[in-house]
Amino acid sequence: MDYERVADLPVTIDGYELSQHERHTSSGFERVTTTVTLRGEGLVGRGEDVTYDAEDHHALAASALPALAGEYTIDSFSETLSEMNLFPSGPQRPPSRRYRRWAFESAALDLALRQADRSLADVFERDPDPVQFVVSTRLGEPPTIDRVDRLREVSPDVALKLDPTADWTAALIDDLAETEAVEILDLKGQYAHADVHQPANPRLYEQLLAAFPEAIIEDPAFSEGTASRLRAHADRLSWDVPITDASSLSTLPVDPAWINVKPSRIGTIEALCGVISYCTDHDISMYGGGQFELGVGRTQIQTLAALFYPTGPNDVAPAVYNDPDVPESPPQSPLDVDVPESGFTPT
Known part of the structure; x- marks a missing residue:
């Protein structure tokens, strides 16, 4: 880019x-x-x-x-x-x-x-492709599999991005693993300015790595109790919060295998281009990420995904999936993105 x-x-x-x-x-x-x-x-x-x-x-x-x-x-x-x-x-x-x-x-x-x-x-000389997406959802307090079951009813092939917390029980982890729908586990171990921050939890990390052997592990917290185990799974670790420009990719605890590309977290067009170019040049897999956009921001991240990383587990599901009630007939993955003939967003 x-x-x-x-x-x-x-x-x-x-x-x-x-x-x-x-x-x-x-x-x-x-x-x-x-x-x-x-x-x-x-x-x-x-x-x-x-x-x-x-x-x-x-x-x-x-x-x-x-x-x-x-x-x-x-x-x-x-x-x-x-x-x-x-x-x-x-x-x-x-x-x-x-x-x-x-x-x-x-x-x-x-x-x-x-x-x-x-x-x-046109500017980047790329053709858009249908976008594979995952649905990011919370499981409630206390966490249950109920919302996941409802999502699978309306979308049997749904792929999920979930945020594990310390109150996930072994039974819940087993039930989620049985769905074979979980593609990303966001450990939220890299946040410094948000209530959603989750500190390193060696017991939970061990359970998740064993129960979801194919899942991408996003933003783990490296500590004395987690570092060696995480490094053994470096090929499926992904990074979101630390990524603000191309130079940040060289400051991670391990060489990155996956990157969650969030334009709003990066901030500028120049820095976004730098991150995507760096990942392309260094064979780092990418997927798009969202931040509960309510309007044009959602279509923009879908457009970028369609042009640059359509086959990744893109956390850019249509905004209806973020509604409190699970939608009755939501759009399915892969998503045909309406890339406009002029501009960055549809009119």
Whole structure:
């Protein structure tokens, strides 16, 4: 994914608008995001700010950012953003700066492509393929297999990404293993700024590695009690939270075999291109990841998956899977992504 293919794309911005969205999720929290709409030459480009703290969204809505009107290239617009404070107050957590940066950069890319009457597929000379996806879901408190059973009723071939916790019992682990549906176990051992952080748990890790011998293990915590066992399974370890640019790939506890590519966690188009290029050059397998997007952010990560890593276990399932109630007739994997003829997102 050569950044030079988009760096010099011109984009004219006349102004911007912000709109908030809210939805209750299957993980038990009220999700708030902000859609950034850039306007120019009678066209619009959109991106989505997936910052998790609602107060950061409310502060943005109540404040005025510096004017963005002007003529740019994608690269010069990114440079302009780097010199701006996109948080009138806050943020509550440092990673949110990258989330908001991505919202504005992806909106600018969407607008630049529309103004040039070109698509992302055209610019990178790639044809989209149907996207294999997994469904990420929580199991409740206390955790049970009930939601998994319901998902398998409406989608018998569903593939799952689950977040193990210390209160998973041996019986629950055995029941989940019997479904043969679990493709990714996200141990959430790399979070420093989120309530979902799970510390290293040697007993749980040992149970999971044995019960799910084919599953990808995402973001494990390396400790004195887990490091040697994890290194023995390095070929199925994956990384999400630590990945912010290509250089971060060389700072991991083991040489990476899998990477969860989250554009919003990476923050800039240039850094995203660098990560994908590095993984391609070093034979590191990729899959896309989501952050409970409520709008255009979801279609953008699906578009990237269709173009660059369609056969991975992409955590980009249609947003209906994040609703509290399991949908009756949800879209099935593989997903035919509506890659637009111009722009980054469908109109």
